[in-house]
Amino acid sequence: MTGTIEFARESATETEVTGIEARSPLELFWRRLRDDRVSMAALAFIVLLVLVAIAAPLIVKLVGARPPNQQGTQYLDSFGSPTGPSSKNIFGVDELGRDVFSRVLYGARVSLEVAVVATGVAVIIGVVVGMAAGFFRGWIDTVLSRIMDVVLAFPILLLAIGLASACSLGRGCLGGTIKPGLPVLIIVIALASWPYIGRIIRGQVLSLREKEFIEASRSLGASNSRIIFKEVLPNLVAPIIVYTTLVLPTNVLFEAALSFLGVGVQPPTASWGQMIASAVPIFDSAWWYMVFPGVALVLTVLAFNLVGDGLQDALNPRSDR
Amino acid sequence: MRIPRALPAALLVSATALAVAACGSSGGGSSSSTGGSSTSSSSSSGTTFKGANIAVSQGQKKGGTLNLTSAEGWEHLDPGQGYFQIDYNVIYAVQRPLYGNMPDNGKKEIPDLAAGMPTISKDGKTVTVHIKPNVKWSPPLNRTVTSDDVKYAFERDFNPNVPNAYASSYYPIVGSDKSKGGPISGIQTPNKTTIVFHLTRNFGGTFVQSLTLPGSAAVPREVAASMDKKNPTVYDSDPTKQAFDGPYMIQSYNAGRSITLVRNPNWDSSTDFRPAYADKIVWKAGADANVAARQTLDSPDLLMMDGPPAPVLKTAYQTKRSQLSVAPLGDYYAALNTTVPPFNNVNLRRAAVAAADRQAYLLARGGTLVGTVATHFLGPTDAAFNAAGGNNGFGFDFLKNPNGDLTVAKKYMKAAGYPSGKYTGNANVLIVGSNSDPGPKELQIVQAGLNSLGFKTTIKAVPQQTMYSKFCGYVKAHVNVCPTAGWIPDFSDAYAYLYVPFNGKAIIPVNNSNWSVLNDPKINAAMDQASAITDPQKRIQAWANVDKMLTSTAPAIPEIWATNALVKGSTVKGVLDTWNDDWDLSFSSPQ
Numbered sequence: 001m002t003g004t005i006e007f008a009r010e011s012a013t014e015t016e017v018t019g020i021e022a023r024s025p026l027e028l029f030w031r032r033l034r035d036d037r038v039s040m041a042a043l044a045f046i047v048l049l050v051l052v053a054i055a056a057p058l059i060v061k062l063v064g065a066r067p068p069n070q071q072g073t074q075y076l077d078s079f080g081s082p083t084g085p086s087s088k089n090i091f092g093v094d095e096l097g098r099d100v101f102s103r104v105l106y107g108a109r110v111s112l113e114v115a116v117v118a119t120g121v122a123v124i125i126g127v128v129v130g131m132a133a134g135f136f137r138g139w140i141d142t143v144l145s146r147i148m149d150v151v152l153a154f155p156i157l158l159l160a161i162g163l164a165s166a167c168s169l170g171r172g173c174l175g176g177t178i179k180p181g182l183p184v185l186i187i188v189i190a191l192a193s194w195p196y197i198g199r200i201i202r203g204q205v206l207s208l209r210e211k212e213f214i215e216a217s218r219s220l221g222a223s224n225s226r227i228i229f230k231e232v233l234p235n236l237v238a239p240i241i242v243y244t245t246l247v248l249p250t251n252v253l254f255e256a257a258l259s260f261l262g263v264g265v266q267p268p269t270a271s272w273g274q275m276i277a278s279a280v281p282i283f284d285s286a287w288w289y290m291v292f293p294g295v296a297l298v299l300t301v302l303a304f305n306l307v308g309d310g311l312q313d314a315l316n317p318r319s320d321r
Numbered sequence: 322m323r324i325p326r327a328l329p330a331a332l333l334v335s336a337t338a339l340a341v342a343a344c345g346s347s348g349g350g351s352s353s354s355t356g357g358s359s360t361s362s363s364s365s366s367g368t369t370f371k372g373a374n375i376a377v378s379q380g381q382k383k384g385g386t387l388n389l390t391s392a393e394g395w396e397h398l399d400p401g402q403g404y405f406q407i408d409y410n411v412i413y414a415v416q417r418p419l420y421g422n423m424p425d426n427g428k429k430e431i432p433d434l435a436a437g438m439p440t441i442s443k444d445g446k447t448v449t450v451h452i453k454p455n456v457k458w459s460p461p462l463n464r465t466v467t468s469d470d471v472k473y474a475f476e477r478d479f480n481p482n483v484p485n486a487y488a489s490s491y492y493p494i495v496g497s498d499k500s501k502g503g504p505i506s507g508i509q510t511p512n513k514t515t516i517v518f519h520l521t522r523n524f525g526g527t528f529v530q531s532l533t534l535p536g537s538a539a540v541p542r543e544v545a546a547s548m549d550k551k552n553p554t555v556y557d558s559d560p561t562k563q564a565f566d567g568p569y570m571i572q573s574y575n576a577g578r579s580i581t582l583v584r585n586p587n588w589d590s591s592t593d594f595r596p597a598y599a600d601k602i603v604w605k606a607g608a609d610a611n612v613a614a615r616q617t618l619d620s621p622d623l624l625m626m627d628g629p630p631a632p633v634l635k636t637a638y639q640t641k642r643s644q645l646s647v648a649p650l651g652d653y654y655a656a657l658n659t660t661v662p663p664f665n666n667v668n669l670r671r672a673a674v675a676a677a678d679r680q681a682y683l684l685a686r687g688g689t690l691v692g693t694v695a696t697h698f699l700g701p702t703d704a705a706f707n708a709a710g711g712n713n714g715f716g717f718d719f720l721k722n723p724n725g726d727l728t729v730a731k732k733y734m735k736a737a738g739y740p741s742g743k744y745t746g747n748a749n750v751l752i753v754g755s756n757s758d759p760g761p762k763e764l765q766i767v768q769a770g771l772n773s774l775g776f777k778t779t780i781k782a783v784p785q786q787t788m789y790s791k792f793c794g795y796v797k798a799h800v801n802v803c804p805t806a807g808w809i810p811d812f813s814d815a816y817a818y819l820y821v822p823f824n825g826k827a828i829i830p831v832n833n834s835n836w837s838v839l840n841d842p843k844i845n846a847a848m849d850q851a852s853a854i855t856d857p858q859k860r861i862q863a864w865a866n867v868d869k870m871l872t873s874t875a876p877a878i879p880e881i882w883a884t885n886a887l888v889k890g891s892t893v894k895g896v897l898d899t900w901n902d903d904w905d906l907s908f909s910s911p912q
Binding site: 069071073076077078079080081095096097262266267268278281282284285286 | 609610611630631632634635636638678680681683684685686687688689690724756758761762764765766768769780782
């Protein structure tokens, strides 16, 4: 009997040992995130959205909807008013007889494209500037920080409206390099959001560079570039990921706002903001034209925000919100 | 004249009845016509639409304040420069041209500042007009209006500092072509009440009709001359400083926002055919078209000066018919610039016309209630309409299918040297239109048509006045397509329908209304010949031929022959001016 007991104890110790086996930070992070059901649902939605956006032409074909820019007078009544959801147009049509379903799908493409690219650009600029400012301090910090202050104080929305209306004349500004459309939209949004990242990174680097492990590698004679890329940067991954996911939804909204004001994506390209804008005058007779892109926009922004929160909790469990 | 965003209306309105094609069916509205058969023209199963009472006499009373609203603001409140429906409303209430029209009869000229009908010499080249001796200018000028004031008005019309859009087309006065603002040899004033015009050609009958335009309204030399020395003139920059001889004068003006008219104390009603019921007229502009239209329908006393957008029009038709007036107007077309690539090529223009979904234009403006799909340029209100093929037109294949026909379009693309049927040149097509509803829709409709032929396009939406002043009416802007342009004939003759928008001699660098910049010597000559014909039947045939030549040359995509929808408050008595297609300020009354 005793032998058996001992055996059992032994095996218990064994399992315990495997349980304590070292987990990589990534694994820890994933376990925490996995338990957060809300974030997982939001993440699933985002994955679905990305797939839908990529496969939009395919889905439109499968569902049997018309391409997003195909106009159809047969779907308007004799007053030119759009008709609502039906078997042919499951989300109804807009005032040019275009299928709202396929326009919402293609709108996801524009939204994600703009938000992801603009956020990517903003993060790269923000990280580079923030690290330079925080690491080198002194006059470099002063100059870069003042630049960030200036950009933060800049009325970006007015700049966007001004750029768009000035550069939509004729063939565009600066010999056609700047004209309203995706590129300008992305530049403006990136311009508006990089200083937020930059400031946060700068703060993190300021405290990191005084930590013992940095002191140690410096005393071992490591070069600045080694310290920056091998010691500091890996420690910034968590804040970068968290703030990227928080800036993304803001930029989705910013794109929608600019398109709503008519200075973003140019027609006939479908964009949620633009669809909502043109739905305003006919909302009381054609609710579907505003509701579907509106719901898509709300869900997307909500999902990104929830995932951002979840990531923050998972990467930074000690922070209490 | 040019028309604002809204809807043009034509001149045959005596009956307010208008056949509205199908789908007036009562049951809840929108679902009934989803089938593809809604092609509008000549659908006979219509109901008769009895709209608002718009008659000249509907028991109006003197006094009170007339409240007006509109989406569009004013362009030039100057009798010499004004050429915009919205401007006309004000100018005709404060100024007196030589002749005028009753609101319900745009075909018959009646004396306004003139004392009687003019004397026309046998060769049709000399026109003598006597003016009323007892018409006075408003304070502070207070003096009697003289023939010299009329003479100065014409000198202004030809002054390069006063960009008048029609003087060279409608006033072929001897010496006017050389005028730089000074005296014109062909205008004489033998005494204070007589003015004699010497014309370069037999133009007599048409000339009298053109004397109803604001360009013939007297302007006092001592008030305007110094302002007219500036380029451009500053006579309209503060219109409250002008001299007025009409029943009203401008008391306050806030450009693009508001204008207030009050009675002119020096106006004598015994000299005028206008009753001028209201004591005061307050007009607020710049509202959102949808908001303004809804406000008007819900109000007792508002008149909306431009047309309601399609969704409100539908509501008004379904629920408030007695506050909705629908009357024929002019035409809408998408002008194609004939001087710059790609549309300097006639076959590319025909292809563009063939590819256009003209039914979509009609629906964008509000459907069958606002007109019919056009197949040529002279509209149903014109005497030559039937001679020009009526609704069916001349049978050109590129105008046959109102929904557009890509096969025909490809045929013309091939004829233009694009064997694939797709445009492969490098011209980028600039399309400029109004940014207020339905402008953006029309921009995308024309864009979709052109894209289907492989054209690269850029669209630009701006306010309608800017569209006219900085883009489509500014020749150097080289806009390729102007899809939201519209034309109301200046008077009831085909000459006024076609000359200014399509004659090469009417092209002026600024404030131009020949948006296609069409200068075809054959068409110019045919118009000259047609305008000299006096026999009515032959004249009709000649103008129908001009229309045929035009349609074949395809300087524009004919969109619709429009009817003008207007809405009013529930108790205000709105009188429709059938020749300006808008509420007449001097005949309407608040009660």
